[in-house]
Amino acid sequence: MNEDLTAGSTTRHRILQIALTLMSQRGVDGTSMRDLASACGLNVASLYHYFPSKRELLEAVLGEHGFLPVQAEMPPAEGDESPEARLATVLNIILLSMFEVEDFVRLMVGEAMRDEEAARTVGSDLFATFQTSIEDWIVKQRPDLDARSGAPAVAQLLSAMIVGIFVLHSAGVMDKEDDMQAVLLKRAKDAAQILGVFDFN
Numbered sequence: 001m002n003e004d005l006t007a008g009s010t011t012r013h014r015i016l017q018i019a020l021t022l023m024s025q026r027g028v029d030g031t032s033m034r035d036l037a038s039a040c041g042l043n044v045a046s047l048y049h050y051f052p053s054k055r056e057l058l059e060a061v062l063g064e065h066g067f068l069p070v071q072a073e074m075p076p077a078e079g080d081e082s083p084e085a086r087l088a089t090v091l092n093i094i095l096l097s098m099f100e101v102e103d104f105v106r107l108m109v110g111e112a113m114r115d116e117e118a119a120r121t122v123g124s125d126l127f128a129t130f131q132t133s134i135e136d137w138i139v140k141q142r143p144d145l146d147a148r149s150g151a152p153a154v155a156q157l158l159s160a161m162i163v164g165i166f167v168l169h170s171a172g173v174m175d176k177e178d179d180m181q182a183v184l185l186k187r188a189k190d191a192a193q194i195l196g197v198f199d200f201n
Contacts, residue, residue: 027111
């Protein structure tokens with residue numbers, strides 16, 4: 001591989017790692033391109049060579065940490081698995097994926113609470129894509145929920161629940177147990193059971 005390309009890739013990766021750290025500490029608006037360049041040992045012109053704007057930098061940070069393509073593969077129905085079990089599986093996958101990129105989710109939740117302009121558009125686009133992926137899954141795998149209340153309304157409720165669970169855990173409100181996966185699966189099963197038995201009409 002070309003040495004210049006390898007060096008460029010390494011520098012880009014280092015910029016994104018440092019950017020996530022600074023943004024997590026200071027917020028997106030509080031992290032200037034000049035401060036980031038200094039922390040990376042670069043001049044501002046070099047930083048702009050890699051990322052021409054703050055928005056492109058933020059999108060790259062999200063992509064680097066695996067959260068931009070939020071329409072991850074949702075599992076199809078498994079044989080005789082009940083509708084509630086299918087939904088619980090999907091919710092658990094989403095929750096676990098959020099905790100795998102916890103620094104990123106903390107950053108975006110903080111940005112939403114501060115209503116910082118630099119991250120608002122990217123966060124809005126990201127959340128819309130996230131909800132759409134859940135809506136699509138509901139239409140295909142839980143048509144009963146779609147018929148009962150409409151996939152958009154159910155997806156909005158589930159999205160809020162998922163973010164809420166993350167915030168509660170991060171704030172130390174939820175019980176701290178050793179097996180995070182078991183905790184999240186229980187929460188997902190509880191939500192799926194409530195949706196399965198509650199009549200929205």
